[in-house]
Amino acid sequence: MNRTAILVDGAFFLARYRKVYGERDAGDARAVAKTLFGMALEHLKAVDRPREQLYRIYFYDCPPLEKSLVKPISGDSVDFGRTGAAAFRRELHDQLRRQRKMALRLGRLAERGEWQLKRSAYQQLREGSLRWDDLRDEHFEPDMRQTQVDMKIGIDIAALTYKKLVDQIILVAGDADFIPAAKLARYEGIDFILDPMWQGIAPDLHEHIDGLQSVCPRPF
Template structure:
């Protein structure tokens, strides 16, 4: 039976890396090798690895309060992420599915909102960009539908800890596919356990 590995890139980057030491393409491909070597997949054939993430934000926006501009495109993160995606796109069996990041103004940092003062004075350091991700969930759901309805994969291996993917998990099983979940030791909601067939114990 063929299987496909679907990776929630944002989740995997958080589990394998940190702000000081971001996850690398080598670490992500090594994770895939661990998954492929799991006993539950012995004798099955890999169809493809789908990696879902968002392109780095490159907008230029105006800073509130202190004025001036913030150029997201000049941040170190952009170069690191571009290199990561280039390396993953070249890896065997990998296909990248990229959504977008959207800048939605500014928000007050949670630490400032937690103040017990009756009145809060907001300064520039207490504001942070409000950035949301678009299109990733939709692409993952569409790929699960295509893989199952076209008979391309009888096993879906989903690497995530996000319960937003439960509807896609349910769809895969309703269409006859088996759903293997990889949480990398992350605590997940019971609904994710309920709508998976096997949880693969892999810690990256």
């Protein structure tokens, strides 16, 4: 029996979730976890027993920011560990741990204790619809980035491939960082499918995958 592993870039999935489903259930960790599992089964709907063909779902993410920072404009202090976003992330990770055939892979959140201008605010400044004097706290976000996530995805793809645990890998992601791992898997005979959740991809990415398939509703 052919077996399929589904690997999900958590940050990408959550960003696309809001674009695909709007705000519907976006703050409900249980609903989001259920949707993720449903997407996995949707990829396998062509077979008689999709749950048996599913080897495992891997979800890659980072723990939420758990420290206090001083806002750049007002000077007020904000404890990010007490925000709704942090509570949602913790609850989502807990829900995922409870899901059958789910493996949660957590990286690290590297932050410098500084703030950076949001991309949307930067664009408004360029367009002239926002002036520098009008900048407020909400136009900034903590300067942080995920680490170890891409490495964990690559290691898991290699392990699944070399140990011959699966015949197919479906990756839910939107960037090109996966290409070296995808090439390795395909070289070893693994069917490699990319699910960008209807986000456009660069034309040259098609040569590094065996198929492109999005199973979530297409956003308008």
